[in-house]
Amino acid sequence: MKKLLNNVDQVVEDMLNGMAAAHSTYLRRLQNTTVLVRKQSPVNGKVGIVSGGGSGHEPAHGGFVGKGMLDAAVAGEVFTSPTPDQVFEAIKAVDGGKGVLLVIKNYTGDVMNFEMAAEMAEAEGINVQQVVVNDDVAVEDSSFTSGRRGIAGTVFVHKIAGAAAESGADLDEVKETAEKVIHHVKSMGMSLSPCIVPAAGTPGFELAENEMEIGTGIHGEPGVERTSILSSKETARLLFDKVQDDLHLQKGDRAAVLINGLGSTPLMEQYVFTSDVKEILDEHGIETADVIVGEWMTSLEMAGISLTLLKLTPDLEEKLFAEADTPAMKRFAK
């Protein structure tokens, strides 16, 4: 394992200090917690939005703390959901009197820990609602299982629910907006090489030189299928087809596209892939209102990419383009 760090057990601690140092105009660290909150928290009269999860997905979620997105991000250990007490601290810090929405990615651990925090907050009289993002279409949905994972589509939830909160909507409206995004957003990823959790020291899975993994999540976990290496075009088609199976975009529909590098896939390759995705969308007559390319929700140094499509309605589109100013995502007011 070759990593630039000091102590594997301190990596989250050190990282949070680095984020606070780099982005001091946006956010601050809540003392003795793993929580980053907006510099001026709570924002009075605004619904607070809290997200978080295991670390190793940077810029998610700390990079999205700021105007028009999150009020707080709670960091767990690498790939390990944060504990309820930490989430509770975040909730208390951002409640500006209009309640708090928790944006949870659908993993058993995250759901349970955030749920326990919500129970604690409610016991203190804070109004807390939660939404669970489950955009990953890699695994079939089923009522017998814990359902689908939340992956990069979460960024759209942050952006759009964040815009709703910023505009003064109340907790129910913000939650409804978030749920509408969740309903309309689908993703799927693949990887070319695994990643190494610092404290583990060995990769989560192994791939031969001619193999790729389809449907990989964002935790170095194995995907759902292994194939020989596909070209960017073939990969784009495979991921698009899976996403489209669920999303049923029609000719003339407007969509936002998020192409997410998982860690070590260079922007060069991401743009090659973007070009292939755009071609497919054009073929289908789907209008791309927005194309976002880069690293938004990573999996340490995993090589790979995910494709997220969000079906837009006029209200979602308006909020997607609303002003945002966070370390990782910025939007100018139009």
Next chain:
Amino acid sequence: MKKLLNNVDQVVEDMLNGMAAAHSTYLRRLQNTTVLVRKQSPVNGKVGIVSGGGSGHEPAHGGFVGKGMLDAAVAGEVFTSPTPDQVFEAIKAVDGGKGVLLVIKNYTGDVMNFEMAAEMAEAEGINVQQVVVNDDVAVEDSSFTSGRRGIAGTVFVHKIAGAAAESGADLDEVKETAEKVIHHVKSMGMSLSPCIVPAAGTPGFELAENEMEIGTGIHGEPGVERTSILSSKETARLLFDKVQDDLHLQKGDRAAVLINGLGSTPLMEQYVFTSDVKEILDEHGIETADVIVGEWMTSLEMAGISLTLLKLTPDLEEKLFAEADTPAMKRFAK
């Protein structure tokens, strides 16, 4: 070699199409060239700024095309400087009547190709000036050699010269501003693993599991020294010391810091490193006006990082914080 692409010989072509597709509100591709220009080019009455170089450094330079930074970026093959005819096309496309500044990274190939383009443009009566960025302190400067390389510090040149041009400064002033940045900016990098040029198919150098390379450039070229792996803190100190040897920052000086991931080093590690750099700067009583972390000038999927420090003067700081709106770097007007 595991890469997400279609055809190694088409990778720059495909990438440019992807960039144009993703960032169509910012830029467009000049037909039959490898040039990306601002959507509305030329901007009348504004000095045009053209940069570029070999591909594989994304987001540099295409990601910096937009308001407040570049007017055009010329892409060469991977790690190969673009040819004069392409640079010439860019110059013609962005000349808004006030002349054009070329921002060249100091590599023999880049300097020669841009120079030839400037000669062509001058023959057509376009006023062209050029600056050569040589921020990499890894190699000793000497009048016998071709001097120091240009690396991530180039981003500050783009940002600050871009602000000058945007504010209406004339060509001489923009050039002077760029030169002032170049004079005040120093960088140094290191790497933990090499990268693979797609058309080559094999890494540019090899590093054992316990080795790191100090002073690596951004082209997969070997660095100037090889050591056993250092911690983030030790690395921060080593790079800072080398930069500081040249920059002589004093207590109370204001500086901008750019921490640049070379490709596959996760943001997590970059932030750990950021925290260590901040500690050193604090020790020295150097005020950090701005800390920028992320991937700004990469070397494909190389693992590693570079540290850039820019000594600020009030005029440079004002321009550093001026509004910019490009795909990769955005600044809100204060």
Next chain:
Amino acid sequence: MDKQMAAEWLKRFAETVEKNKEELTKLDQAVGDGDHGINMNRGLQEVLRKMEEVPADSPGGVVKAAAMICISKVGGASGPLYGSALMKIASALGDEEDVEGKQLTKALRDGVDAIKKRGRAEEGEKTMVDVWEPAVQALEQGSSWQELTEIVKKARDNTIDMKATKGRAAYLGDRSIGHLDPGAVSSSYFFLELACVMEESS
């Protein structure tokens, strides 16, 4: 069971997890995200420290302190699950200084029920429930601690052939078959060390 035995139980549990940390990590890499050993060890080491610093007055007190730490230090899925289980076990044990076998079994029943409720999991889903449920049932049916040992090992190994439908392993679908469930393995340590401590004192 007195407070020393309770402490000894959790101490041995912590030690076994530490010894098998890499093993648990490997198991979790195969079907999950590779942190189960790290998570459990982080929490249980803290439990050890806490037990030394502030020894509790009763078996219930010992377990309650461990529950709080699991909730605030383990994270992931296993944190709330072990945390909720231990919390319920502690409640059931109350502050009695010496706990009968029967009462312990009832407490463990509350524990497994808490896991099933928090995790919305049933037996057969390839989770820690697949060790907890047979183990507690065996005790309820009067198995000896010796017998429990065998039952727990068998239950643990039974997870190999299961297809996961809860937890991260569920994302693998059929590919989850053929691997031990890491949470089932750590749970087996929990019961094996309990049996060991109880056997030795009997």
Next chain:
Amino acid sequence: MDKQMAAEWLKRFAETVEKNKEELTKLDQAVGDGDHGINMNRGLQEVLRKMEEVPADSPGGVVKAAAMICISKVGGASGPLYGSALMKIASALGDEEDVEGKQLTKALRDGVDAIKKRGRAEEGEKTMVDVWEPAVQALEQGSSWQELTEIVKKARDNTIDMKATKGRAAYLGDRSIGHLDPGAVSSSYFFLELACVMEESS
């Protein structure tokens, strides 16, 4: 030298570069950025295509067409250097249909001077100049084509012990010692193929 011989020369040069593309890449990986073989091959393959499509009327025409392509297709350091050299060579050859040995030597002198001017390099800096300069000097001093072959090989190998002070290899400082310069190697092909073509026709 007539136009056929000029075309044959560049054709063989292109073929040798293609055959040794990987070798050139490896050399450039050791002291540079690993693209010299790729750059040269990209340009020279285009030269081959162009020569087939639009055959030139004179040796100067052949070389001029190649110069234009090197400038617009090779990129990197080698593009402008070979481009400038070929351009000057073409100018010196003019549009004569048959070129004398002397005139060719004078043209090659213009070529090497163009490289030195563009690259601001002198002999001994571990660049292509270290093949071009001794090669042209030898011709100026009346060496035979056979002798040139030996001189060029020796000049190429002499770059091994040099420390680079120009081009990317200069960034390596002392670590550049012990490696062949890739541009010197491709330049050796340029002169070796010239010698071959001239020998065969004599």
